[in-house]
Each structure stands twice: as structure tokens, then as C-alpha cells.
Amino acid sequence: xxxxxxxxxxxxxxxxxxxxxxxxxxxxxxxxxxxxxxxxxxxxxxxxxxxxxxxxxxxxxxxxxxxxxxxxxxxxxxxxxxxxxxxxxxxxxxxxxxxxxxxxxxxxxxxxxxxxxxxxxxxxxxxxxxxxxxxxxxxxxxxxxxxxxxxxxxxxxxxxxxxxxxxxxxxxxxxxxxxxxxxxxxxxxxxxxxxxxxxxxxxxxxxxxxxxxxxxxxxxxxxxxxxxxxxxxxxxxxxxxxxxxxxxxxxxxxxxxxxxxxxxxxxxxxxxxxxxxxxxxxxxxxxxxxxxxxxxxxxxxxxxxxxxxxxxxxxxxxxxxxxxxxxx
Amino acid sequence: xxxxxxxxxxxxxxxxxxxxxxxxxxxxxxxxxxxxxxxxxxxxxxxxxxxxxxxxxxxxxxxxxxxxxxxxxxxxxxxxxxxxxxxxxxxxxxxxxxxxxxxxxxxxxxxxxxxxxxxxxxxxxxxxxxxxxxxxxxxxxxxxxxxxxxxxxxxxxxxxxxxxxxxxxxxxxxxxxxxxxxxxxxxxxxxxxxxxxxxxxxxxxxxxxxxxxxxxxxxxxxxxxxxxxxxxxxxxxxxxxxxxxxxxxxxxxxxxxxxxxxxxxxxxxxxxxxxxxxxxxxxxxxxxxxxxxxxxxxxxxxxxxxxxxxxxxxxxxxxxxxxxxxxxxxxxxxxxxxxxxxxxxxxxxxxxxxxxxxxxxxxxxxxxxxxxxxxxxxxxxxxxxxxxxxxxxxxxxxxxxxxxxxxxxxxxxxxxxxxxxxxxxxxxxxxxxxxxxxxxxxxxxxxxxxxxxxxxxxxxxxxxxxxxxxxxxxxxxxxxxxx
Numbered sequence: 153x154x155x156x157x158x159x160x161x162x163x164x165x166x167x168x169x170x171x172x173x174x175x176x177x178x179x180x181x182x183x184x185x186x187x188x189x190x191x192x193x194x195x196x197x198x199x200x201x202x203x204x205x206x207x208x209x210x211x212x213x214x215x216x217x218x219x220x221x222x223x224x225x226x227x228x229x230x231x232x233x234x235x236x237x238x239x240x241x242x243x244x245x246x247x248x249x250x251x252x253x254x255x256x257x258x259x260x261x262x263x264x265x266x267x268x269x270x271x272x273x274x275x276x277x278x279x280x281x282x283x284x285x286x287x288x289x290x291x292x293x294x295x296x297x298x299x300x301x302x303x304x305x306x307x308x309x310x311x312x313x314x315x316x317x318x319x320x321x322x323x324x325x326x327x328x329x330x331x332x333x334x335x336x337x338x339x340x341x342x343x344x345x346x347x348x349x350x351x352x353x354x355x356x357x358x359x360x361x362x363x364x365x366x367x368x369x370x371x372x373x374x375x376x377x378x379x380x381x382x383x384x385x386x387x388x389x390x391x392x393x394x395x396x397x398x399x400x401x402x403x404x405x406x407x408x409x410x411x412x413x414x415x416x417x418x419x420x421x422x423x424x425x426x427x428x429x430x431x432x433x434x435x436x437x438x439x440x441x442x443x444x445x446x447x448x449x450x451x452x453x454x455x456x457x458x459x460x461x462x463x464x465x466x467x468x469x470x471x472x473x474x475x476x477x478x479x480x
Numbered sequence: 481x482x483x484x485x486x487x488x489x490x491x492x493x494x495x496x497x498x499x500x501x502x503x504x505x506x507x508x509x510x511x512x513x514x515x516x517x518x519x520x521x522x523x524x525x526x527x528x529x530x531x532x533x534x535x536x537x538x539x540x541x542x543x544x545x546x547x548x549x550x551x552x553x554x555x556x557x558x559x560x561x562x563x564x565x566x567x568x569x570x571x572x573x574x575x576x577x578x579x580x581x582x583x584x585x586x587x588x589x590x591x592x593x594x595x596x597x598x599x600x601x602x603x604x605x606x607x608x609x610x611x612x613x614x615x616x617x618x619x620x621x622x623x624x625x626x627x628x629x630x631x632x633x634x635x636x637x638x639x640x641x642x643x644x645x646x647x648x649x650x651x652x653x654x655x656x657x658x659x660x661x662x663x664x665x666x667x668x669x670x671x672x673x674x675x676x677x678x679x680x681x682x683x684x685x686x687x688x689x690x691x692x693x694x695x696x697x698x699x700x701x702x703x704x705x706x707x708x709x710x711x712x713x714x715x716x717x718x719x720x721x722x723x724x725x726x727x728x729x730x731x732x733x734x735x736x737x738x739x740x741x742x743x744x745x746x747x748x749x750x751x752x753x754x755x756x757x758x759x760x761x762x763x764x765x766x767x768x769x770x771x772x773x774x775x776x777x778x779x780x781x782x783x784x785x786x787x788x789x790x791x792x793x794x795x796x797x798x799x800x801x802x803x804x805x806x807x808x809x810x811x812x813x814x815x816x817x818x819x820x821x822x823x824x825x826x827x828x829x830x831x832x833x834x835x836x837x838x839x840x841x842x843x844x845x846x847x848x849x850x851x852x853x854x855x856x857x858x859x860x861x862x863x864x865x866x867x868x869x870x871x872x873x874x875x876x877x878x879x880x881x882x883x884x885x886x887x888x889x890x891x892x893x894x895x896x897x898x899x900x901x902x903x904x905x906x907x908x909x910x911x912x913x914x915x916x917x918x919x920x921x922x923x924x925x926x927x928x929x930x931x932x933x934x935x936x937x938x939x940x941x942x943x944x945x946x947x948x949x950x951x952x953x954x955x956x957x958x959x960x961x962x963x
Contacts, residue, residue, distance in 0.1 A: 153500060153667050160676065167942045171949050301952035308950065309899070 175300075178307040182278035185316040188235045188323075190217055193242035196453075199229045199324075199374075200249025201262075203390040206436040209446040210326050213453065220249060221324030225262035226370035227287075228272050231279050232323050233374050237381055245458065246378050248371065250387035250418065252398045252405045253435075259364035264291035273299035274306040275322050287366075328439035329432035334393060337434060341395075363404075368412060375416055384458075386417050391424040391445060396434040419463055424448070425475050448474060481524035483733045484686055491521065492737065499741055500667055507664045511638045514661075514741070518643035522607070525647075529605040532570055537640045539566055540615045544622045544629035544636070556623060563619040571612045574604055579808030607647030609805060613772055615640055618654035620776055627655050635661035644737040648730045650748040650768035657745070665742030674926070675739030677941075681925040682732030684944050688951040689725030689911055692904050693718040695953065699896055701869055704879050708887030711894055712879055716862050719869050721908055724753065727766065732923055751919045753861075753912075754839050756853040758822040759832035761861060769805070773798050784827060791827055796820045806868070811876060815867040822860050838920050907947065 194217045198204050202222035210218040219236060221228075229248070237243055253259070262268050269292055277285070277300065289296045310316065378385040387409070392399060399422075409418060430441030437445060452470055460466040481487050495517045503509040523530050543563045550556050577600060588594070618639070621627040630636045639658045645651075700707055700715025707715070731748035738745045748768050755761035762770050774783075778798045784791050796817070803816020826832040839854065840846040846854065863880065870876035894901060918924030929937040 153669075156667075156669050156672050163938065163941075167945050170942055171946050174946070175949075298953050301950055305903070305950035309903075 174308075175304050178304060178311055179278040181311055182307050182316065186235065186279065186318050187316045188239040188318050190236075190240050190242075190319055193240065195242060195244045196247065197236065197240075197243055197245075198247040198249070198388065199233055200224070200247075200251075200388075200390075201254070202436060203251055203392070204247075204249045204388070205324065205327050206329050206432060206438070207390040207442055207445055208326060208449070209328070209439075209442045212443065212446040213450040216450075216453070218326040219324045222327070223262055223268065224272070224324070225259045225268070225364075226254070226367045226374060227263045227284070228276055230370045230374045230377070231276050231284065234377060235279055235318070236323075237378065237383060243383060245384045245386065247386050247388045247419070248374060249390060250371065250409070250413070251389045251392070251422075252401050254367055254371075255363055255405055255408050256401065257362035257364050259367035263364075263366055264288055264295070266292065266295040269295040270299045270302065274303040275318070277303045278307060326442070328442060329436055330439060331432050332429050332438055332440075333433050334428040334431045338395060338428070363408070368408070372412070375413070386419050386458075386463075387413060388419045389422045391421050391426050391437060391441070393426075393428075393431050393434040394423075398435060417463055419457075419467060421445070421449075421467065423468075424471055425478070481521050483730065483737075484683060484691075487524065491517075492740075496740055504667075507662075508632075508634055510665065511632075511634045511661055514638040514643070515634060515641060518638070518641040518646055521643040522641065522646060525606050526603070532605055532608065533611060533641055536567055536570070536611065536615050537637050539563060540619050540640070541630075541633055541636045543619055545631060547619075547622045548629040548631075560619060560623045564616065567612045567616050571608055574602055574608055576808045577602060610649045610651055611640060611646060613651045613769075614654075617651070617772065617776065618658070621654055627658070630658060630662075632662070642738070642743070644734040644741075644743075645745060648727070648734070649766075650731055650734065650745055651772055652745060652768065653772075657743070660743050668742065671739050671742070675736040677925050678732050678736030678739065678923050680736075680941060680944055681923055682729045682734075682736060683948055685725040685729030685732065685911070687729075687948050687953075688907060690722045690729055691726075691953050692951050693722035693725065693908070696894060696896060696901060696904070697722050697869070699894060701879075703895070704875070704882070707882075707893070708890045709883045709885050710888050710890050710892040712883050713888065714892045714894065716866050716869075716879075716883070718904075720753075720858075720862050720865050723865065723868070724749075725911075735923075747922050750922075751915055751924075753858055754854060754916065754919055755857050756835045756839060756850060757826055757831070757857055758819065758860060759826045760835040761857055762819070762823065763836070769802065773802055777801060788828065792824060795824050795827060799823065810873050811867045811870050814873060814876070815864050818864045818867065822864075841920070904951075907951070 194215050196213075196216045198208055198216070198218050198220055200220040201224050202220075204218065204220040205222050208216070208218045208220070210216050219232065233246065233248075237246070264287075269288060273288070273296070280288075375385050424445060426437060426441050426445065430438060430444060432438035432441070448470075452467070455470070457463060457466060481491060495513070499510060499513055499517075503513045519530055519533075522533065540563055543559050547556060547559055550559065618627070618636075622629045630639075635658070638661050639652075639654065642652075642657070697715050697719035700711055701719065704712055704715070728749035735745045735748070746768055748766060750764040750767065752761050752764035755764055778794055781794045781797060782790050783794060786794075799816040799820035800813055801816070803812040803814070803819070806812040806815070823832070826834075839850055866879050866883075867873075867876045870879055914928065915924045918926060918928050921927050929940055932940070
């Protein structure tokens with residue numbers, strides 16, 4: 153009996169040490185070798201969730217890289233910003249999406265829900281510091297442990313295939329939407345006499361009065377990091393359809409922007425005129441919409457948006473001009 | 481509590497230590513510890529349903545005691561039917577009440593009669609189908625005087641609720657398991673090591689093969705209308721590995737755990753996907769249930785002794801009942817019916833016992849003919865699994881009709897990482913290779929690597945643990961818990 157227990161313990165300890173050290177080695181190797189250097193150096197980058205992912209077609213904008221990713225909370229964006237900025241000295245300006253749904257409690261689940269941890273952790277775990285690991289572990293230990301296993305597998309394969317490139321789709325980039333569902337959504341609303349609220353909007357509407365403190369905290373951390381590294385930061389709001397349910401917390405959104413991010417310039421493109429057919433749905437531009445918006449944004453940048461004293465006034469003026477041109 | 485959980489990883493060593501170090505001097509105390517551990521194991525899920533196990537235990541114990549002294553045939557029969565009615569009554573109520581109610585309402589409304597009745601919000605107690613059949617086997621064997629009833633209530637309770645096989649089998653016969661509770665167990669080093677080895681293989685099957693195949697199968701079955709036939713075929717393939725890995729993995733962990741405590745349980749799976757015909761498949765798949773139905777239903781009905789019509793009737797009864805045992809859904813009934821259709825020609829042509837040996841015995845590879853037969857049998861099984869997995873019959877029919885459409889000849893596409901699917905496919909091929917190598921053993925790892933150096937063999941076990949650690953997903957319940 154003693155022999156059995158002794159041998160079993162020795163076997164399990166050796167196994168655990170072997171696997172544990174292999175796991176830690178993969179994390180260390182990935183952390184050391186991860187490559188965040190952009191293939192073409194740019195001065196301007198944008199981070200955020202799906203809104204900028206689908207709105208900024210960076211192939212149409214000079215000196216600009218879209219690194220936003222769908223369903224990404226500021227927690228993961230911060231880790232990405234940290235690594236991208238430290239590896240790309242050409243970057244002078246960072247745009248960070250700041251929009252209505254990002255203040256809502258729904259962002260907590262975007263940070264530590266089972267699905268989000270499972271999607272993000274494999275790529276982000278090697279890049280996290282102790283506090284970030286602790287936060288995810290405390291919030292959802294089960295998902296953290298099971299996703300660590302996935303992280304182990306994916307990172308091991310990345311090491312074996314000598315793939316350390318983090319600038320590809322792993323951490324985001326422009327994506328195009330082909331669908332155009334706004335007209336059908338609005339006609340359904342009219343028919344049913346109720347807003348077409350999908351699950352996430354529904355959650356959003358239920359949690360208007362509840363803020364995602366973690367999302368706001370990590371936005372502040374991102375801003376501080378950029379400022380400490382002498383990078384100019386702008387908060388930016390991509391175009392959204394005026395019937396988008398998420399806009400219902402506009403008052404709270406403006407209040408938070410004025411209270412917590414007063415010192416950071418806010419570039420609001422929410423009212424950029426986009427026709428229904430150029431939206432994929434109520435909060436995402438489709439490929440056609442992205443083309444129109446990105447070309448216009450590029451012109452705006454060329455006209456010296458970032459050197460303007462009052463940038464929002466300049467944007468609003470340019471929007472009005474664009475409207476007039478399109479009426480003609 | 482489930483085997484692939486941290487709770488069980490803590491629970492097992494504690495019970496093991498108490499069992500061999502604290503209660504080992506007294507058989508009664510050792511059995512009592514098993515009862516306490518088993519009730520804790522089950523109560524971890526929902527303690528309220530412990531009362532059902534306790535009621536079944538007390539009733540069958542008392543009926544057994546009474547049967548031992550009762551010679552009057554009528555009273556003996558009455559006692560038997562009391563046990564059967566109570567046990568099947570619980571099973572029927574918890575598992576089939578809503579099914580029958582809904583079907584009665586549908587049938588009456590078909591004839592123009594509207595009945596108002598509300599379905600009950602019933603939770604199916606985990607493992608009820610398994611322990612009900614186990615206790616029934618005791619009463620039936622005692623009634624048939626094949627078994628001397630026990631007077632030891634603790635030993636009988638331990639037999640009914642023995643935690644390794646309580647919730648998903650193997651369904652043990654009283655004649656095999658109960659006498660093991662009468663004898664003092666001695667710690668056997670090689671048996672314990674063998675147990676650990678089988679647990680390791682079971683965990684590999686469950687965590688690596690079943691849980692990962694489930695991710696792909698679930699994605700495809702849950703969105704089957706969005707995918708072409710080729711993808712649906714892929715979904716059915718992954719489901720076939722999911723269900724095999726899940727259930728045979730559970731059985732391996734159950735048998736291995738029992739070995740740690742000095743018990744021998746019957747083999748439940750014997751490499752069913754290497755079968756050359758459906759009859760062989762059913763001798764190798766969920767053997768404890770198949771033999772239960774054979775001994776307590778098929779043979780009492782006359783088995784294959786009567787005329788052709790009797791053979792046909794009995795075959796359909798046993799397969800349909802077996803299907804229905806799996807769940808209160810017509811999909812399971814169709815699954816059973818299909819298997820009866822597959823089996824019947826073999827029975828009628830007296831070819832059902834052609835393949836009783838192990839495939840390619842004494843050889844490394846099967847002959848082309850064996851390989852072809854194995855492929856056909858697997859395809860038939862695959863088709864039946866579609867019914868087993870589908871939500872309802874129309875879902876299954878749509879699924880199958882898409883498989884047999886032109887879109888079968890397109891490249892499969894799944895809304896999951898291609899790289900992940902490829903990795904899993906390689907792991908499944910590795911798994912099939914190990915299973916093939918070990919197909920003459922009770923479980924694939926039993927003798928594998930015995931000719932290697934101990935270092936290499938242990939390295940191989942660590943490699944399996946490594947695979948488990950990199951393919952570990954979220955804790956997923958065993959499929960058969962719902963049965």
C-alpha cells in the first residue's frame with residue numbers, strides 16, 4: 153500500500169512538474185518572442201470593439217492601422233495597446249473607440265464570461281501581468297482554467313510552427329460585413345410595434361443604470377499608458393444608426409465622458425450620414441458603408457483634423473458639407 | 481459529482497485513504513464507508529433524490545428477505561411484481577410522465593378531443609435508469625432462486641449505491657457484485673495500478689476525445705440547416721466518437737475506480753467500432769445493458785427459440801425498449817427500431833453469431849473483407865446515431881436528407897477553427913490506433929507498453945496526461961447522465 157501511494161505521488165508530481173514547466177515555458181517563449189511590429193510602420197492606430205472593426209477600412213486611410221476586434225473589452229485592448237506601442241515607435245496617435253455600450257455592465261461579461269475568456273485567453277495569457285491573471289481567475293476561475301489548457305495547446309503549436317506574429321488577425325484588424333439588414337429590422341419593428349431588440353441590446357437596456365467599472369478603469373489605464381509614453385490619445389465614436397437601441401443611454405454616456413474623460417478629446421462620428429443600405433445592422437457599417445466612411449475620414453485627416461483647435465466643430469462642419477454634397 | 485471534476489479529484493483520494501487505512505479492519509465499517517461515500521457522491525448533485533435510492537434499497541432488501549422465506553408461489557410473484565412496480569413506477573414517473581402525457585394529448589386532439597392537462601416540471605434524477613435496473617436484477621434473481629438474498633442491509637445498500645457505477649453504470653448483476661461486499665477486500669498492488677491505468681484511459685477518452693468531439697458535433701447538429709451534407713456527415717462522425725468516448729470513458733473510470741477499492745466490475749465496451757456486423761456491435765456496445773435486456777426481457781419473451789414471427793417480435797421489442805430506455809423521445813425509439821432492422825436479417829439468416837472472436841485475431845491488420853464489413857457496420861451505426869443525437873424526428877430526417885443530397889460532394893465547412901478540427905482528427909486517429917492495438921484486452925491500455933522499458937511506459941502515460949491537459953475544456957457532464 154505504501155509503495156502504491158509513494159509511486160503514485162512520485163508519478164503525479166513528476167507529471168505535474170513536467171507539464172507545468174512546459175506550460176510556463178510556452179508562456180515565457182511566446183511573451184519573449186511575440187511580434188507586434190506592424191509590417192508597414194504607421195503613425196495612427198485605432199483600438200476598440202466591433203464598431204471600429206467594421207467602420208475603418210485601413211486600406212483606404214493613409215498612415216493608419218485598424219487594430220480593433222469584435223466583442224473586445226478595454227481589458228484586452230489595454231494589453232494589446234501596451235504591446236503594440238512598445239514595439240512600434242512610429243505610432244504617434246492612438247484612437248480608442250468610446251461608445252454607448254462600453255459604459256454598460258454588459259462589458260463585464262465581455263471581459264470574463266466563459267465564451268470571452270475562451271476566445272481571448274489563448275492569445276492574451278502570455279502577455280498578461282500578475283494582476284490581470286488574478287482578476288480573470290477571481291472572476292471566473294473555471295473558464296480561466298479550462299481556457300488556460302486551450303492557451304497551452306495553441307501556444308505550443310505556435311511555437312512549434314514558429315508563429316509569433318501578433319499583427320495578423322489574432323489581435324484584430326478591419327473586417328468587412330456583406331449583409332445589409334437595417335431595412336428589414338426597421339420594418340419588423342414597425343410591424344410588431346416594438347423595437348427589434350436582440351439579446352445583447354436587451355441586456356444593455358436592462359443594465360443602463362449599471363456601469364462596467366472594470367471597462368472604464370481599463371480605458372483610463374490605456375489612456376494613462378499612452379500619455380506616459382508620449383502618444384497622443386483621442387476617444388472616438390464610430391457611426392451608429394439613429395435607431396440603434398444602444399443610444400438609449402446617451403445621457404449617462406455623455407455624463408461619464410464629461411466626468412471621467414474630460415481631458416481627452418472626443419471625436420464623435422455618430423451622426424455621420426450613412427444610408428440604411430450601408431449599415432450591416434444598426435450598429436455596424438457594412439463594406440459599402442465602411443468604404444464611404446473611410447474615404448471621408450481619410451480626407452478629413454488630410455485636411456488636418458488633428459491639428460484643428462476645435463476638432464469636433466471641424467468634424468461637424470465637414471459632415472454638413474458632406475451632406476450638402478450628397479444632396480447635390 | 482462528476483469524474484472529470486476537481487471535486488472528484490479531491491473526493492477520491494480522501495475516500496481511498498479512509499477505506500484502506502481507517503476502515504480496513506472491519507468489513508461492515510468498510511461497507512458502511514462505501515455507502516456514506518456513495519451518498520455524498522450522489523448528494524453532491526442533488527441530495528433530495530437520495531431518498532429515491534434509499535426507498536428502492538429498503539424495498540428491495542425487504543422483498544429479498546421475504547422471498548428467502550416465502551415458498552407460496554402466488555405470494556412470491558406478488559412480491560416480485562411489487563418490486564418491479566415500485567422501481568419501474570419511479571422510473572416511469574420521473575422519466576416518462578411528461579412524454580406519455582404529451583403524446584396522449586396529441587393523440588386525443590388528432591381525433592378531435594381536446595384534453596387539458598399540464599406537464600409537470602420534473603427533474604430526472606441522475607442515474608435512475610441504471611440503479612433501477614441494478615436493483616431489479618437482484619429481486620428477479622432472488623425470485624428465480626439464482627441468488628441467495630442478503631440479510632446484510634449495509635452490504636446491500638453498498639451494492640445498490642456503489643459510487644463508481646451509481647450514475648452511469650456498468651449495470652452490475654447482483655450475482656457478480658453483491659458477493660464482493662461479503663468478503664473482506666485486501667489491497668492488491670497490481671490491481672490498484674491497473675485501476676489507475678484504466679482511469680487514465682477513461683479520462684483521455686472523456687476529456688480529449690468526447691468533450692472535444694462534442695464541440696464540433698454540437699456546432700453542426702445545432703446549426704444543421706446552415707451546413708451542407710458534407711459538414712453534416714462530419715458532424716455525425718464526430719458525434720459517433722463523442723458518444724463512444726463519453727460512455728466508454730465513463731465505464732473505464734468506473735471500473736478503474738472500483739479496482740482501487742478491490743472490486744471487479746464487468747467490461748462494458750469491447751471496441752464496438754471494430755465490429756464486422758451489427759450483431760457483433762451489440763455484443764460489444766454497452767454490454768451490461770444488452771445482457772440485462774437479453775436475460776430479463778428477451779429470453780423470458782422466448783428469445784430466438786420460437787417461430788419466425790416470434791423472433792421478429794422479440795427482436796423489435798428488445799431494441800425498441802432499449803431505445804426507449806435511453807430517453808423519453810421518439811428519436812430514441814426510431815434509433816432502436818433502426819437497429820432492430822439492421823439486426824433482423826442476421827438473426828433470420830442465422831448469421832448473428834458469425835463474428836464472436838476479435839477482429840484480425842493474431843494479425844496486425846484486418847483483411848480487406850474485414851475492413852469492408854467494419855466500414856459498413858460503422859456507416860449503419862452512424863446513420864442510427866443521427867436519430868439518437870437529433871432533437872426530434874423531423875430534425876433527424878432533414879439532417880439525413882441533407883447528407884444524401886448533392887451537397888455531400890462539397891468541401892465541409894464549420895464555423896470553428898480548421899486547425900482545431902485537424903488537431904482533433906489526428907488525436908482521434910491516434911486513439912483508434914491505440915484501441916486497435918489493445919483490442920484483445922479488456923481496455924486498450926491494459927497491456928500496452930508492457931514490453932517497453934518502464935521509463936518509456938511511464939513517459940507514455942505522462943504523454944496522455946499532457947494531451948488531457950492541453951485538450952481540457954469546460955467540465956462537461958457525461959451524456960449518459962441524462963438517461
